[in-house]
Amino acid sequence: MQTSDTSEKGLETVIEKHLIENNGYRQSYSADYDRDLCINKKLLFEFIKETQPLAYDTILKRGEEKFVKRLTDQIRQKGIIEILRNGIKDLDLRVQLYYKKPTSHLNQTAQKQYKANIFSVTRQLYYSLANSNSLDMVISINGLPVSTLELKNQWTGQNVKNAIRQYQNDRDPKEALFTFGRCMVHFAVDADLVYMTTHLSGTKTFFLPFNKGNDDGAGNPLNPNGLKTDYLWKDILTKESFSNIIENYAQIVEEKDEDTGKIKRKLIFPRYHQLRAVKTILDHAKENGVGQKYLIQHSAGSGKSNSITWLAHQLVSLHNTEYTEAVFDSVIVVTDRRVLDKQIRDNIKQFAQVNSVVEAIDKGSRQLKQALEDGKKIIVTTVQKFPFIIDEIGTLQAKKFAILIDEAHSSQSGETASKMNWVLSEKETPYGEEQEPPTSEDVINELIESRKMLKNGSYFAFTATPKNKTLETFGTQTAEGKFKAFDTYTMKQAIEEEFILDVLKNYTTYQSYYKLDKAVEDNPEFETRQANKKLRAYVESHPFSIMEKSKVMLDHFHTDIRKQINGQAKAMVVCKSINNAIKYFLAFKEYLKEINSPYKAIVAFSGTKELDGEDVDEAKLNGFPSNDIPNEFKKKEYRFLIVANKFQTGFDQPLLHTMYVDKKLADVQAVQTLSRLNRAYKPYKEDTFVMDFFNSTEDIKKAFEPFYTTTILSEETDANKLNDLQDALDNAQVYSQDDVVNFTDLYFKEAGRQELDPIIDKCVAEFKNELGEDAQIDFYVKAKSFFRTYAFLSKLLSFNNAYWERLYWFLKFLIPKIKPEEIEDLAKGILEAIDLDSYRLTRTTQEDIKLKGEEELDPTPPVMKGKKGELGFNELDAIINDFNTKFGIDNWTDDDKVKNFLFEQLPADFARDEDTVNAVKNSDKQNAKITSDKKVEDLMQDVIFQYTDLYKKFTDDPDFKRQYLDFVFDKIWNQQNNQNSSNVNK
Numbered sequence: 008m009q010t011s012d013t014s015e016k017g018l019e020t021v022i023e024k025h026l027i028e029n030n031g032y033r034q035s036y037s038a039d040y041d042r043d044l045c046i047n048k049k050l051l052f053e054f055i056k057e058t059q060p061l062a063y064d065t066i067l068k069r070g071e072e073k074f075v076k077r078l079t080d081q082i083r084q085k086g087i088i089e090i091l092r093n094g095i096k097d098l099d100l101r102v103q104l105y106y107k108k109p110t111s112h113l114n115q116t117a118q119k120q121y122k123a124n125i126f127s128v129t130r131q132l133y134y135s136l137a138n139s140n141s142l143d144m145v146i147s148i149n150g151l152p153v154s155t156l157e158l159k160n161q162w163t164g165q166n167v168k169n170a171i172r173q174y175q176n177d178r179d180p181k182e183a184l185f186t187f188g189r190c191m192v193h194f195a196v197d198a199d200l201v202y203m204t205t206h207l208s209g210t211k212t213f214f215l216p217f218n219k220g221n222d223d224g225a226g227n228p229l230n231p232n233g234l235k236t237d238y239l240w241k242d243i244l245t246k247e248s249f250s251n252i253i254e255n256y257a258q259i260v261e262e263k264d265e266d267t268g269k270i271k272r273k274l275i276f277p278r279y280h281q282l283r284a285v286k287t288i289l290d291h292a293k294e295n296g297v298g299q300k301y302l303i304q305h306s307a308g309s310g311k312s313n314s315i316t317w318l319a320h321q322l323v324s325l326h327n328t329e330y331t332e333a334v335f336d337s338v339i340v341v342t343d344r345r346v347l348d349k350q351i352r353d354n355i356k357q358f359a360q361v362n363s364v365v366e367a368i369d370k371g372s373r374q375l376k377q378a379l380e381d382g383k384k385i386i387v388t389t390v391q392k393f394p395f396i397i398d399e400i401g402t403l404q405a406k407k408f409a410i411l412i413d414e415a416h417s418s419q420s421g422e423t424a425s426k427m428n429w430v431l432s433e434k435e436t437p438y439g440e441e442q443e444p445p446t447s448e449d450v451i452n453e454l455i456e457s458r459k460m461l462k463n464g465s466y467f468a469f470t471a472t473p474k475n476k477t478l479e480t481f482g483t484q485t486a487e488g489k490f491k492a493f494d495t496y497t498m499k500q501a502i503e504e505e506f507i508l509d510v511l512k513n514y515t516t517y518q519s520y521y522k523l524d525k526a527v528e529d530n531p532e533f534e535t536r537q538a539n540k541k542l543r544a545y546v547e548s549h550p551f552s553i554m555e556k557s558k559v560m561l562d563h564f565h566t567d568i569r570k571q572i573n574g575q576a577k578a579m580v581v582c583k584s585i586n587n588a589i590k591y592f593l594a595f596k597e598y599l600k601e602i603n604s605p606y607k608a609i610v611a612f613s614g615t616k617e618l619d620g621e622d623v624d625e626a627k628l629n630g631f632p633s634n635d636i637p638n639e640f641k642k643k644e645y646r647f648l649i650v651a652n653k654f655q656t657g658f659d660q661p662l663l664h665t666m667y668v669d670k671k672l673a674d675v676q677a678v679q680t681l682s683r684l685n686r687a688y689k690p691y692k693e694d695t696f697v698m699d700f701f702n703s704t705e706d707i708k709k710a711f712e713p714f715y716t717t718t719i720l721s722e723e724t725d726a727n728k729l730n731d732l733q734d735a736l737d738n739a740q741v742y743s744q745d746d747v748v749n750f751t752d753l754y755f756k757e758a759g760r761q762e763l764d765p766i767i768d769k770c771v772a773e774f775k776n777e778l779g780e781d782a783q784i785d786f787y788v789k790a791k792s793f794f795r796t797y798a799f800l801s802k803l804l805s806f807n808n809a810y811w812e813r814l815y816w817f818l819k820f821l822i823p824k825i826k827p828e829e830i831e832d833l834a835k836g837i838l839e840a841i842d843l844d845s846y847r848l849t850r851t852t853q854e855d856i857k858l859k860g861e862e863e864l865d866p867t868p869p870v871m872k873g874k875k876g877e878l879g880f881n882e883l884d885a886i887i888n889d890f891n892t893k894f895g896i897d898n899w900t901d902d903d904k905v906k907n908f909l910f911e912q913l914p915a916d917f918a919r920d921e922d923t924v925n926a927v928k929n930s931d932k933q934n935a936k937i938t939s940d941k942k943v944e945d946l947m948q949d950v951i952f953q954y955t956d957l958y959k960k961f962t963d964d965p966d967f968k969r970q971y972l973d974f975v976f977d978k979i980w981n982q983q984n985n986q987n988s989s990n991v992n993k
Contacts, residue, residue, distance in 0.1 A: 018158050018198065019130055019143055023241045024115045026128045030245050035127040035147065042136050044079045045183045050125050051075075051150030055102060058123045062102050069098075078104075086188030086274070087153060088257050104149055108250045111330040125149050126246050134184045140177065146244065152190055152242075153253070157199045167202055170195035171214050180207040191257050192276045198234045201226060205274040213689040216504035217279045220496070223716035223860065225503030237601055243282070252277065252285075255321055280305065280496035281314045287494060289321055292334055292465060295405045296327065300466040301483040302716060304492035306501040307471040307682040308659075315340065315411055315469055321366070321980075322409045322467075323384040335465070336406040340387045342413035380511070406462040412481075414471075414657065471498070471682070472675045473715070475864045476799060478720035489863070490720035497716050499860055507685040510666075511711065511856035513696045514704055517559070517966075518851045521546045523887050527840045535879045537834035539889075547669070547836055548587055550594075552846045556700055557594040558973075559848055559966055560667045563698065565604065569666050573691040576664035577640070580649040581680060583670035583701070585612040588651035591669075592628060595647060603933075608647035611636055646890070655680040661688040668699040677702075677710035708856050716860030724866040726800050729811060732793040732869060739778065739786050742770045744810070750820075751813040763820070787825055792869045794818045840883055847964050905957055909971070913946050913980055928983050939976040 013230070026032040052071065056063040066074045076095055081095045091105040098505040106124055109117035125148070132145040132155075144156040158172040174193060178185055185193075185207045195202045195214060202214040219238065221228045227235040242248060256277040261270050278287075284303055292299060305311050325334045366378045368388040379388050386952045473492065482490035501507045523542065546552055560580065568576050580595075582588040592610035599606060609629050615622045626633050640648050640660065648654060648663075656679045662685050672680055684695040699707070750766045778786060797815045800806075881889075918924060923942045926933040951958045961968050 016353060018160050021234070022144065022156075022158070023130055025127055025237075025240050026126075026244060030240070031126065032246075033125055033127040033131045037129060037132045037141070040129065040132055040134070040418065041075075042134055043183065044075055045082075045134075045152060045189060046075060046079065047127070047129075047147055047150035049150065050127060050147065051104075054104075054123065054125050054149040056118060058106065059102060062100050065100055066097075066102075074102075082151070082189060082817055083186070086189060086258060086259050087151060088188070088253065091148065091151070091153075091253055104151060105253070107254050108247065110326065111326060113330055121250075124246070124250075126249070131593055135179075135182055137182075146249075148249075148253075152184060153249075154190055154192050154194065155184070156194045157198055159195075161199070165197075166255075167195050167197040167200045170197065171202055171212075174204065174207060174214075175210050175212045178207055180209055180212075187272065188259060188274060191253070191274070193461070194239065196236060196239060198236060201236050201239050201279075203276060203278075205276050211690060216277055216506060218504065219279060219283075220500045223495075223497045224481075224499045243279075248282075252282070256282070256317055275313060277313070277317070278310065280309055280494075281317070284314060284496075285318050285321065288318060288467065289325060292322070292409075292492075293325055293328060296334060297465050298462045300481045301468065301494075302473060302478065302483070302492040303467065303469045303494050304473055305469065305471060305494075305496040306498045306507060307679070308507040308686050309415070309471070309496050309501055311469050311471070315342075315413060318467065319385050319409075319411055320364075322411075324957050329348060334407065335409040335834055337383070338385045338409045338411065338412045340385065340413065342387065342389060354788060366905055381944075406463065410464055410466050412468040414469065472678045473714075473718050474675055475720050476863065478718065479723055479866060480799075480803060482720065488722055491717055492724070495717045497860075498714060499713075499716050499858075502685075505687070507682075507687060508692065508695050508857075509705065510681045510684045510695050510697060511858070512694060513853065514707065514856050515599050515696070515698045515853040516702070516704060516851050517556075517698065517700045517848050518548065519552065519700065520847045520849065521843065521845075522891055523844045525840065525883060525887055526842045527883075530883050531836070531840065531881065532881065533834045533837050535881050537830075537832065538837050538881075539596040541834050541837055542841070545841075546843060546846065548584075548590065549843050549846070550590065551843060553587065553590045554594045554598070555846060555848055555970065556667075556669065557598055558969065559700065561595065561598050561602070561604070562965075562969060564646070564665065565602070568696065569606075571664050571692070571694075572662055572688055575643070575662050575691070577646050577648070577660065577662045578665040578666045578667060579654070579663055579683060580608075580647060581655065581670050581672075582649065582651045585614070585616050585651045587669065588649050589616060589618060589623070589628070597648065605644065606646040607644050608649055609636055609640055609645055610649045612651040613653060655683065659686060661686040661692065664692065664694075665696040665698070668697060669701055672702050672710065673706065674710050675714075677707060678714050681707070696871070704852055704854060704856055708858065709857070710862060711858055712862040713864050715858040719863045721863040721865050724796065724800060725868075726804060726806075728869040729797060729800070732789050733798070733811065733814065735789050736786065736793060736814075736818075739782070741774045741778070741786060742821070746770060746818045747810070747813050750817050754816060754820075767820055767824060770821060774825050783825070784827060787822070787827060790818050790822050790825070794822060796869045826830050835884070841887065847970060850964065850966060903955060908954060908957070913943070916946055917975060917979060918982070924979070924983070926977055932980070935980065936976050939979060940972045943972055943975050 023034070027034055033050070035047055035050060039047050041048055048071070052063065052066075055066065077097045078090075078095055081089050093109075094101055094103040094105075096102075105657050106117070106120035108121050112118065127147045127150075128417075129145045129147065131141045131143065133139060133141045134145075142155050145152050146154040146156070151653045157173050159165040159167055174195060177708065180186070184190065187206055191205065193204050193207060194205075194217070201217040203216045203217045204212055206212070216225065217239075218225065219227045227238075229235065233241075243252075257275065259274050261272055263270055284305070288301055288303075291301070303311075303314070305314065305906065319338050319340055322335055323333075326332065358495065364383065365385040365387060366374075366383045368375050368386055373387070375386065424939045466481055468477065470477060475480070478490040478492075483493050484490050498507075503510045523546070560578075564578055568578065570576070580588075580591055582591055588610055589612075592608055595608040599608070610625055611633075612625055615624045617623075624626055624633070625636070629636070629639070631639055636648075636654075637658070637660075639645055641662075655676070660683070663686070666681060666684055668680075681697060684697070686692075746766055746769070751762065753766075755760050774783060774786065794815060797811055801812075806812075830987055917939075923938060926938045930938060947961050949959055961971065
């Protein structure tokens with residue numbers, strides 16, 4: 008009976024058959040392969056003879072072996088990608104080894120040349136002169152190998168992991184075929200999964216997943232028409248697809264090692280989600296033209312920079328379906344990352360022999376105008392510079408733009424985006440100027456139009472964590488009225504594929520406990536909420552608590568973390584303020600010196616702060632310029648980066664293993680900050696660690712849930728709320744509709760301040776004289792809400808409501824003049840009236856936070872009501888008692904016997920042991936501490952049965968143990984020093 012072939016060879020047959028019968032491949036044989044030169048000379052010379060007959064005749068006259076040797080040397084030096092793209096020079100000959108796929112079907116010569124390329128597949132290729140090992144499959148182009156495949160079959164007891172191990176253990180990287188750059192990619196394949204690598208290096212070989220994803224996670228979906236992995240040979244290894252990868256994606260890049268100064272070369276091959284995203288975007292833009300918007304939600308660490316550069320350079324050459332005109336005249340990349348400009352330029356240089364295609368805009372609008380006039384196809388600018396460029400723009404003629412936004416967030420909304428739209432719109436004249444004086448209605452209509460999404464521009468927004476406004480601005484609306492990304496590579500998939508690490512594993516929280524004492528005799532009153540806020544900030548920023556937390560961090564790092572990542576692990580300390588960052592930096596320096604640590608810390612913040620009467624900045628504290636921080640932090644001795652609102656987004660350092668958080672984190676900020684840890688560093692980085700002194704695990708879980716899988720906006724913003732807000736504002740009678748119309752008529756005609764101010768001032772007087780305190784606050788809140796909501800919605804929706812446009816500009820000038828006064832400090836002086844009596848840290852949780860990814864984001868609702876907060880006053884005694892009750896030392900210290908033993912009896916027993924005291928007295932501080940700690944541990948051992956709970960806490964809680972050992976030692980050491988001082992004085 009004949010049965011199905013379910014063996015590994017059966018899988019080979021399936022793939023080979025499809026490549027030959029459907030993809031137009033040729034079957035080639037191992038016998039025709041030169042193991043030494045890594046070339047199938049038969050196919051190579053067949054291609055050259057067919058496409059370049061004159062060159063072929065010359066090669067024959069000079070000798071084939073000489074040419075093949077030259078070709079082999081060139082591949083070894085430059086890599087197969089460059090040789091295929093550019094061919095080689097051999098004396099006076101230039102020989103093409105591959106013809107590129109023509110951009111247009113109208114060029115018949117280019118079509119014929121491309122079709123002459125010979126794509127071939129070889130099964131069981133014997134590649135070595137040293138042994139009889141064979142590869143399951145090799146893909147070649149014109150006789151030159153470009154990809155190898157190892158296939159495994161679950162039905163015979165092996166899977167893709169076995170294929171990976173085969174590459175790692177049985178494929179010698181010194182073999183000619185496996186040397187760097189010789190092949191583009193090596194695939195490990197079974198019926199369910201595909202993995203890839205571009206560089207074999209023995210057991211250190213790092214394989215990346217090359218899978219579609221399944222249910223927002225890892226793997227591949229069920230395929231009713233075949234194997235789960237057949238997309239590899241049906242989609243990726245088609246002639247058209249593989250040609251596209253060779254011509255537009257694969258590349259060799261160089262990176263400098265900051266410690267050694269050596270240049271490392273790396274071959275980049277696109278992952279499946281990158282190919283899918285760029286291809287589907289290009290196809291959609293080609294079909295639908297300009298005026299579209301695309302949101303690409305790709306997880307942090309998923310290669311967004313490469314995806315942006317690949318998309319940018321292909322958008323430049325994108326033509327419509329008839330190939331009659333370019334879809335875009337210029338591509339503008341808006342980013343916060345300086346490195347992206349260099350990446351794009353380097354990529355373009357590799358893909359095409361075109362000079363000066365990319366220009367970074369750093370000087371303003373004139374440079375932008377000049378770049379466009381000079382035919383610069385890709386223009387890179389920063390989010391910060393773009394608004395200033397727009398303000399200065401001269402005359403830009405009608406052009407079609409692709410606008411790529413890196414890490415798109417709400418900074419791209421509101422008036423900045425409105426000005427961006429004006430600059431790139433179809434206007435023949437500059438912003439604010441016209442050939443003829445316009446009527447105010449003309450200006451209103453143009454301003455309404457300028458704030459819409461551009462008709463002559465398409466937006467391509469990349470982010471790992473889309474906010475609700477980002478989803479509504481750039482996302483795709485579903486039939487149910489929800490918004491989601493055009494293409495998604497989720498955090499869940501990236502984690503499950505082990506491409507990034509799960510930063511929510513080993514999440515450890517600490518609780519601070521304090522006791523405050525009153526430092527004055529009287530009992531003044533303070534506003535309760537303001538007082539509590541000041542007290543919390545005081546105790547958390549107190550030099551003692553900063554030092555205690557620093558000791559916990561540094562002891563933890565030296566004990567548990569420094570050996571991670573092959574001894575290269577680094578940590579980040581996230582602080583809530585610049586003052587705290589500086590305090591941590593100084594505390595770290597002091598304690599690192601005290602424990603003789605070889606490591607150093609770097610502090611990062613913006614601007615200057617006063618320290619001991621002197622202005623300091625990060626450069627002064629660190630001893631090197633601010634711009635050098637990323638490179639300095641790469642050095643081995645720098646293990647700690649202490650930050651205040653800096654390096655919490657976009658900072659990519661794979662050696663970051665641990666984060667110490669002393670700041671409130673919520674929503675997108677929490678995800679972006681903690682994601683600094685998630686970069687893989689194979690094979691050494693296996694996990695991450697977060698120690699959080701401020702947030703609960705529930706807070707962090709809530710922040711991460713919406714971004715774990717595909718982020719969805721539940722519904723669009725209700726534009727009718729603008730009607731409700733307008734009615735409420737009009738009915739307050741602070742202004743009349745005539746005021747709004749008169750003001751905007753004058754403003755649009757560029758009237759002077761002497762005409763504008765009286766109208767606003769009259770309304771301000773009405774606001775102050777006619778509205779009570781609560782009504783004033785309510786009006787102010789509604790005015791701000793209308794202003795912000797209209798600015799956002801008018802980008803997306805067509806409003807034929809001239810009054811809303813007028814009201815928007817009127818409120819823009821009214822709001823600053825009715826802003827509530829700064830809240831009076833009703834807790835002034837409380838910090839001078841209290842002392843910090845005691846402070847202690849306790850570990851509260853250590854857990855793996857599990858996510859489901861089922862939460863949807865809601866649109867930001869317009870604020871419909873404002874109200875003044877209620878004030879409450881209390882006496883200092885009561886405020887301190889309430890604070891100590893809420894944050895005071897935890898329960899185990901409530902027992903008076905335990906307190907007496909810890910703080911009186913044990914130190915007294917220690918002091919009576921003359922031998923130990925003398926040992927402490929006659930040693931340097933470091934050795935004295937070792938002696939002291941040993942004695943305290945012995946005394947604790949003596950009360951194991953009397954104070955069992957205390958003994959257990961001492962042995963099980965390392966932070967409590969360290970703090971108590973420090974307490975006893977400091978007490979004994981200070982007593983001895985005081986006695987010595989007294990003796991000297993006598």
